[in-house]
Structure formats: C-alpha cells, structure tokens
Amino acid sequence: MLKTRLFTPGPTPVLPDALRVMSDPILHHRTSDFMAVLEEVRAGLKDLLGTTQEVLVLASSGTGVMEGAVCNLFSAGDKVIVVRGGKFGERWGEIARAYGLVEVALDIEAGRAPTVDDLKKRVSENLDAKAILLQACETSTGVDFPIEEIAAYTRTLPMLLVVDAISAIGISPFEMDRWGVDAVVTGSQKGLMLPPGLGFVCLNERAWEFQEKAGLPRYYFDFAKERQSIVKNQTAYTPAVSLIVGLREVLRFFKKEGKEKIFRNYQKMSAAMRAAAQAMQLELFAKRPSPGLVSIRVPQGIDGKKIVKQMRDEHQMMIAGGQGALSGKIIRISCMGHMDGFDLIAVFAALENVLRSQGAKIPFEKGVAALEKELLERA
Numbered sequence: 237m238l239k240t241r242l243f244t245p246g247p248t249p250v251l252p253d254a255l256r257v258m259s260d261p262i263l264h265h266r267t268s269d270f271m272a273v274l275e276e277v278r279a280g281l282k283d284l285l286g287t288t289q290e291v292l293v294l295a296s297s298g299t300g301v302m303e304g305a306v307c308n309l310f311s312a313g314d315k316v317i318v319v320r321g322g323k324f325g326e327r328w329g330e331i332a333r334a335y336g337l338v339e340v341a342l343d344i345e346a347g348r349a350p351t352v353d354d355l356k357k358r359v360s361e362n363l364d365a366k367a368i369l370l371q372a373c374e375t376s377t378g379v380d381f382p383i384e385e386i387a388a389y390t391r392t393l394p395m396l397l398v399v400d401a402i403s404a405i406g407i408s409p410f411e412m413d414r415w416g417v418d419a420v421v422t423g424s425q426k427g428l429m430l431p432p433g434l435g436f437v438c439l440n441e442r443a444w445e446f447q448e449k450a451g452l453p454r455y456y457f458d459f460a461k462e463r464q465s466i467v468k469n470q471t472a473y474t475p476a477v478s479l480i481v482g483l484r485e486v487l488r489f490f491k492k493e494g495k496e497k498i499f500r501n502y503q504k505m506s507a508a509m510r511a512a513a514q515a516m517q518l519e520l521f522a523k524r525p526s527p528g529l530v531s532i533r534v535p536q537g538i539d540g541k542k543i544v545k546q547m548r549d550e551h552q553m554m555i556a557g558g559q560g561a562l563s564g565k566i567i568r569i570s571c572m573g574h575m576d577g578f579d580l581i582a583v584f585a586a587l588e589n590v591l592r593s594q595g596a597k598i599p600f601e602k603g604v605a606a607l608e609k610e611l612l613e614r615a
Contacts (some may be wrong), residue, residue, distance in 0.1 A: 238552040239599030243583050245375045245403060245556055248573025251429040251489055254482035265477050270289045271469035273484050281436065284495065285420060289438050292462040293483075295476040296435030298402040298423030298473065300586045304437060305398055305421055310366055311451035312336035317358055317395075319350050319370035322377040322560040323399060328369040335452050340365060346425045346562060347531075349374075349381050349524040351592050352389045359393065361374035366446070367396035367418075372404035378522040378531030378568055380408070384415045391416030396443055402426060405436075405488070407502050407528040407572060418443040423480060427528065429486050429573045433476050458615035503525040505571040505580060508610035512584045515606035516591070521566050530571040535596045540564040543590055551586040577611040 242249050264271045281291035281540035283471040294301060310316065314337050318329040323346035325358070329339045342348045342358045344483070355368065368390060372383050383399060390397040396418040404410055406422075406427020412420055437459065439447060447459055461472045490498060509530040510520055521531040534540040541564045544557045571584060584603045591598055 240552045240554065241579065241582065242573070243553060243555045243571075243579075245378075245426065245568055245570040245572060246423075246613050247425040247432050248427075248429060248570060249575055250431060250482075251574045253485040253489065254430055257485050258478045258482040260481070262595045263477055263481065264526050265471070265475050266544070270477065270480075273351075273481055274466075274469045276479060277484050277487060278469070280484070280491065284405060284410070284487070284490060284580055285415045285422075285438055286409075286415075287438055287440075289412070290463055290466050290468055291436050291438045292459060293471060293475065293480065294435045294437070294462065295433060295474070295479075296423075296457075297432060297437055298400070298421065298425075299327065299433035300457070301332075301421040301423070301437045302327065302400055302474070304435070304454070304459065305419055305451040306331050306335050306337070307442060307454045307457055308459045309396065309398065309419065309450050310335070310337055311448045313338065314366045315340060315362060315364055317355075317362060317365045319344060319355075319368065319381075321348065321350060321371070321379060321381070322346055322374040324371055324374055324376055324402075326528050328400065329543075332369065341464065346377050347379060347521050347523055348547055349379050350386070352381070352385055352522060354387065355386060356488055359395075367398050369398045370400070372401040372410065372420075373407070373526045373528065375526075375529070375568075376405040376562065377566075378529050379524050380404075380460050380523070380526045383417065384411070387415040387417050396441075396446060397451045399409050402570070403528055404527065407511060407526070408499055409496075412438060412440070424483065426572050428483065428573075429489075430479060430482050432522055434479050469589055486516075499527070503610065504614040505575070505577065506530060507614065508607045509569060509571060509580060509584070510575065511610040512580075512603040512607035514604040516584075516588065518598070528572045529568050531566050531568045535544075535591070535598075536592070540567050543567055543587075546590045546593070547583075547586060550590070553586055555583070555587075565574065577608075580607055580611075
C-alpha cells in the first residue's frame with residue numbers, strides 16, 4: 237500500500253523532530269517547564285517575522301486570528317479597504333462585514349497581484365478608511381503579493397496595513413519592522429511544518445494604539461490580555477501545549493539550518509515545479525508566483541476536480557483544486573512543509589500519468605526531466 241503524501245497548501249508535511257516531541261508526555265501549561273518552552277518560542281517567532289514586537293500564540297486556525305485582528309483593531313462602522321484577489325481576500329471582507337465594518341473592495345483579477353498604483357486609486361477615494369486588509373500570498377491562486385513595496389507606501393498613510401501571511405511565514409522572507417507592516421497574522425499548518433491548530437498575531441505600536449481604541453466585542457481573542465500573558469511566558473487561556481512544544485523544534489530547525497537557506501530551498505523547488513509544468517505544455521496561472529506552491533491551469537476539456545480525485549484515489553497524493561470561481565479550472569501543488577525534490581519528482585510523474593489517462597495531449601516524460609534539471613542546476 238502506498239503512503240499518503242500531502243501536496244496541499246495546508247496542511248503540509250510535518251517536521252519529523254516536531255512529530256517526535258509532540259508524542260512525548262504532555263506538560264502542564266502553568267509550570268516552569270512549559271514557560272521555558274514558550275520563552276524559546278517567543279524569541280524564534282520574533283526572528284522569523286522580523287520584529288521586536290511580541291508575537292501572540294493562540295489555539296486557533298488562521299481564520300481565527302484573522303477574525304481576532306478585525307475585532308481587536310476596529311469599531312462598528314469603520315471603513316476598511318479589502319484587497320480581493322482570491323478566496324482568502326474575500327474572507328477578509330466576510331469577517332469585516334460580520335463585525336459591522338464597511339468594506340470597500342479592491343478587486344484584483346485572479347492570478348494577478350495588486351500593485352501600489354491599484355491601492356493608490358482606492359485609497360484616494362477613501363481617505364477615511366482605517367486600514368487595508370490583504371494577503372502576503374493568496375493561496376487560492378498561488379500568487380505572491382509585493383508586501384514590501386505596498387508597506388513602503390502605506391506606512392506614510394494614517395491607515396493600518398493588516399497582512400494575512402499564513403502562506404508566507406516560513407516560506408519567504410518577511411521583515412515586519414523594516415518594511416513597516418502594522419499587523420500580521422499567520423498559522424501553524426503551512427511554512428511552520430506543524431499540524432493545524434496554532435494561530436499567531438503580531439501588532440506594531442501603531443496597531444496597538446488602534447487596539448486600545450477599538451470598540452468591537454471580544455473575549456477569547458483579546459490581544460491586550462494575551463500580550464500581558466506572553467511577556468510572562470504564559471498564555472491567557474489553555475494553550476495547545478503539544479503543538480507549542482513541536483513549534484519549538486521547528487524554530488530550532490530554522491535556527492540551525494538558517495532561514496535564508498530554507499527560503500532559497502523553497503525558491504528552488506517552486507521554480508522546478510514551474511519548469512516541469514511548462515515542459516508538459518501546461519499553462520501557469522499565477523502572474524507573480526508564490527515560492528510555496530504552483531498553480532496550473534487545467535487543459536481544455538479536462539475537469540480539474542477529476543485530476544484531484546484521481547491523484548488521491550490512485551496515487552495517494554493529495555493536491556488541491558481551485559476554489560470558488562476557479563473550481564475545476566486550476567490545480568495547485570504545494571512544496572510547503574517538510575518536503576524535498578524526490579517528493580516533487582513523484583508528484584509530477586503521477587500527474588503526467590493522470591493527465592494522459594484523461595486525454596490531455598502532453599509530451600511524455602518531459603515534466604520530470606525538466607524538474608530534475610532545474611533542481612540540479614539550483615543545487
């Protein structure tokens with residue numbers, strides 16, 4: 237029986253050292269042993285996010301900390317500009333509307349990244365907006381957003397830049413303080429190579445000023461309460477203890493290997509996947525591709541949902557399809573998490589077989605050859 241392999245952009249394959257320690261007897265969270273774990277985690281997260289601010293650790297999905305950011309930073313009736321370049325940009329808007337905020341949508345064509353010029357026009361029409369909400373990586377399309385360039389513009393404005401970096405942290409460089417990002421949220425199940433269940437949030441001083449004035453109701457997602465606890469190496473409520481112990485191992489891995497080396501490896505693997513897709517005469521979907529996944533347009537006359545199903549049922553390989561309007565039209569293959577080039581060779585060999593079985597006219601064995609060549613050249 238073949239083992240199941242994850243190539244989904246969340247959850248992703250877990251770091252073996254993290255798996256090992258998460259099976260150890262559980263610590264009690266109000267002990268010095270756990271406080272020592274959390275102290276080490278605090279330092280590692282700050283380094284990964286490029287900040288001197290405290291990074292709050294919550295038992296939550298990524299969507300939970302997105303919601304937490306909204307209810308901590310704003311008041312009912314506040315206007316926010318929401319960049320909608322895919323499913324997760326739309327989620328920002330859904331959360332904002334649920335809390336009574338006024339959403340001003342900036343719709344970006346799927347597959348494209350927003351530019352500073354796109355934002356300038358919307359901002360000029362909405363100078364009373366409190367914030368801009370967007371992604372660092374729109375996972376539903378595989379597009380990376382130019383956050384450094386956008387932050388260079390928004391830090392001159394009286395409105396916050398709030399970034400969902402769930403598919404970016406641990407995958408590519410993120411320098412919160414140097415770039416001038418006001419608030420960032422992320423999760424455990426992608427670049428941090430852990431199971432789902434941990435959400436992280438970091439606010440700069442400007443965002444904390446917004447938090448103090450915000451009037452929306454909150455209880456569990458009370459960032460001020462969590463900030464008071466984290467500086468004491470504690471959490472306000474019961475944490476996901478075993479996941480945090482696993483997180484310590486992941487952060488040790490980043491420190492040992494060097495985060496720049498890990499980021500370069502993702503660049504290498506994603507470039508190899510794009511080369512494989514093009515060698516198979518498949519069209520890449522993302523105009524500004526993420527280093528954590530590749531998005532591929534499904535050939536004419538073939539249903540992308542059937543590709544995902546056949547990859548799962550016949551090859552025990554989990555890839556992702558499109559979401560929303562892109563359902564059945566694209567497939568997404570991730571290199572996030574604990575993965576290497578041999579995993580990518582396996583998934584593209586299987587993908588070639590599946591596409592050919594469904595009638596796609598693609599060249600034989602060209603994809604894997606191009607992938608191997610790219611991996612060797614970038615070694």
